[in-house]
Amino acid sequence: MAASEAPAVPAHEEHYTSTGLDNVKMAMWAFLGSECLFFGSLISTYLLYRNRVLDGPTPAEIYDIPYTSVSSFVLLMSSLTMVLALASIQRRDMRGCRIWLLATAMLGMIFIGGQIYEFTAFVEEGLKISTSTFGSSFFVMTGFHGAHVTVGIFMLLALFGMSLFGRLDFDDGPRKVELIGLYWHFVDIVWIVIFTVVYLVPTN
């Protein structure tokens, strides 16, 4: 067989299905679809209970909108740095990819630091998970979101570490960065909904 007739062999191992699509990416999208249901349930529960406060502070008394707006801005910008990391590795710029991955992880840590501060301030003002159904639904929903962000930070730092030790190459690397990026953007999308529905929409 002449060289020009040789079948194209992928430079890296991608697990294609009968659809011709990478099945890991397919699994990631299916996972994100199921996560929509998970967070949809938590947000719905919060909306159901946010006005049911028999004890402790009410949402209007306790939310600090300017502070949360800054946190939201930080998380939105982390989505930008994440796609810039992907664009860098697709351009075979490993140094740029490392910088943007680290920037994304740092912005994620700032967001989580802000959330820890907010939770601490709420507890000091008398809102605990057991204070009211509003407190329970608020802490469970935002706590699960924070846990997702934390998992994302660990995955970003793992990618950064892999790039330092030569485990992130230009063949399979873009795919790995894209998959982690999908998760990260999803976490951002969930916060877009939480920020509007939980913090900005006025309570009764």
Next chain:
Amino acid sequence: MVHSQETAHEADDHHPSPRTYIKIAIILAIVTAIEVVFSYIPGAEPGLIVTGLIVMAFIKFVLVALYFMHLRFDNRLFRRLFVTGVVLALIVFAVYLATLFGRGGAAPLITGS
């Protein structure tokens, strides 16, 4: 099979440029700023505020999904998987609302501390 693999690779090649990503991020930041200002408008009709906020959140949601998550450029099957999840979440929300109004629980119980 080979054709569909090529299609998948072609989709990857059509990701936007960093300049487009930055433009989208600027739009997202501006919409967020408008959202915050909008929520502070004194004496505005609550229904109008809620509608405006939801529309702006939807715009941000769609922009991130289409451009940052590349749903606009990737295979349609990924879009369908994600949209299915979103639609199911909205159904859950509708069921919650039906539960809320069905038992007459819409009345606020707020008493405060």
